[in-house]
Amino acid sequence: MPIRFRTGLVAAALAAGLLAAPALAQDDASGEVVARVNGEPISADALAQLLAQQTQGRGEVTAAQRQQFLDEVITVTLLAQDAEARDLHREPDIAAQLENTRRAILAQALVRSLSGEDRVSDEAVRELYDERFAGGGDREYRARHILVPERETAVGIIDELDAGGDFAELAAEHSEDSNADNGGDLGWFAAADMVGPFAAEVEALEPGEYSDEPVETRFGWHVVQVDDTRATDPPAFDEVEDQLRMELVRRSVQQYVQELRAEAEIEYEADWAEPAQD
Template sequence: MLKSVHLAAVVALSLAMPGLARAEQPALDTVVATVNGKPITLGHMIAMRDALPPQYLQLDDETLFNGILDQIIQQEAIASTVDGKLTRQDELMLENQRRGYLASIVIDRAARAAVTEEAVQKLFDERYGSQEPGKEYHAAHILVKTEDEAKAIKAELDKGADFATLAQEKSIGPSGPNGGDLGWFGAGMMVKPFEDAVMALEPGQVSDPVQTQFGWHVIKLEEVRDAKPVTLDDVRPELEKELEQQAVEKALDELTAGATIEKSADGIDPAVIRNAEFPKD
């Protein structure tokens, strides 16, 4: 497939030009060029525009218009010379690409149709409607490699040593330079032994040594607060994605089940998928 070399060159070399006065918008089947007698329409250009990376859409209108038109003209001038010269592999690749593109249209339509405001709200109510906000914890820790080191640190703290100072001096965790401060976190955000230890503490209390896969921790609970309730806007993207995935899976299952399918690959050695090749031209 051709890379958009010409359009990229237009991007690099173009200067901002004043926009043309807007006339009545032409129809999508308006012919904007012909190449060897084959018409290129405005619709072809709009379809290419919708497939461009976002950065191209930042171009001014005239540069974008001319760049797309020149790109399609170039492609058609080259592609038209292939007529009658396709290999069998070329033909099969085109069939695969057409099949894949048409399938993607159906799947995309199913995904988009599934994401309605009513569906998003319903899923939100099911997922979060009866959920209690829960608690959030502000804690700090000192992480060391061995239990003996952790016990020694706990003994120093029991004698009145400053937690943040010891964390800066002895913690091997990334929060050490910040006095061991981990900020605020909720349930499920820390590994379970660490979380269990935090939830068992009262604000201002320091834990006995706690082991996790990262090493040995001495933990200080600073504060506890009620977590903010989850709002629809907080989780809208993940809910929409879930609805899309559900719709895609349903469409795949239903459309495949509704098709008349007869497999006739029995007796074919699966190794053929790796070893077979098209004849060399």
């Protein structure tokens, strides 16, 4: 199905793209030039990139639509040239936008080039799988909790538990969560399914134990009791291979960034900018 261009919106989008990419104004020795505007070339590669950005890979572009799009690019190029003739690109806010966009485009291009799957060997992926799942799959927890809005209330509940109170009854009486009538029972879950502080508390408790201090999350204050735990079967290698490979790719990119920072000469000009020393 042919793509329908929205002329006004295309012009606005192209303005952002062209003004942010000074490389479009340079001849590409290996590429075809499809038009020149006051001597400034518009390459076939630049036009194709802008078309791909506009269509997002959906549908076909007819010859008439390609011509229409080229006309939009020519119009925006004329506007950009006139803006430069008026020295608008030297205004501090516009210059900052251009520089920030240039940096972002180049940084993203480098990250993409560093993220090729060939940076990670099949052996490394298999080693991570063996390391990650040597002890079986994820551990799951059967737990219950009591959610209250105030820490003092949670402390009082823990005192009642210490005195022999029944967790399920206290949950039904005090908890503001939807499972209060069910004794605060959360069923089986993986720690990763819960918010950080709650997950950490669950992992620290043995079956039959409950919190000795209230646990705060964005939902309020919790008293947690773990009823049981179980290990799940590990996933098959082919089910998680892509996920593990991308994890190793991210690690590789992060390591490269750390090396760049370590080798760079970074001078902080503003007093507030320099990070605190450990």
